Amino acid sequence: MSEALTIPAPELDDLSRPFWDALKQGRLTFQRCTACGHAWLPARSDCPRCLAPDWQRQDAKGGATLVSWVVYRMAYHPAFESRLPYTVATVQLDEGPRMISNIVGAQPSQLRIEQRLRLRIEAEADFMVPRFTPT
Ligand SMILES: [Zn+2]
Numbered sequence: 444m445s446e447a448l449t450i451p452a453p454e455l456d457d458l459s460r461p462f463w464d465a466l467k468q469g470r471l472t473f474q475r476c477t478a479c480g481h482a483w484l485p486a487r488s489d490c491p492r493c494l495a496p497d498w499q500r501q502d503a504k505g506g507a508t509l510v511s512w513v514v515y516r517m518a519y520h521p522a523f524e525s526r527l528p529y530t531v532a533t534v535q536l537d538e539g540p541r542m543i544s545n546i547v548g549a550q551p552s553q554l555r556i557e558q559r560l561r562l563r564i565e566a567e568a569d570f571m572v573p574r575f576t577p578t
């Protein structure tokens with residue numbers, strides 16, 4: 444497959460667009476409920492804990508912890524063939540939200556549960572994606 448293939452672009456709507464726009468400015472953002480303080484990703488209109496519709500968007504500082512991961516050795520989209528093997532992980536931001544991301548800059552055998560990670564925003568075609576690397 445061609446190196447020019449790009450990964451699928453995110454689907455943008457009024458809720459998710461600010462997340463992707465902030466990444467272009469080098470910021471990873473999440474929502475925090477103004478009623479109960481819960482913080483979450485990905486974007487949604489109401490707090491997943493108390494269902495309040497009132498929240499603020501906040502910047503993550505970039506620190507995170509590795510919760511779990513899998514190593515993909517097979518491409519489920521042609522654009523990923525040249526990246527094999529790659530790691531898909533659940534990471535927990537220091538501010539609380541969990542998100543699905545990639546671990547870069549480390550071999551899968553080097554990864555450990557609760558390992559400290561640092562945000563690394565990387566370019567993909569017309570958008571920027573939040574990935575993480577061990578500290
Ligand atoms: Zn809430």
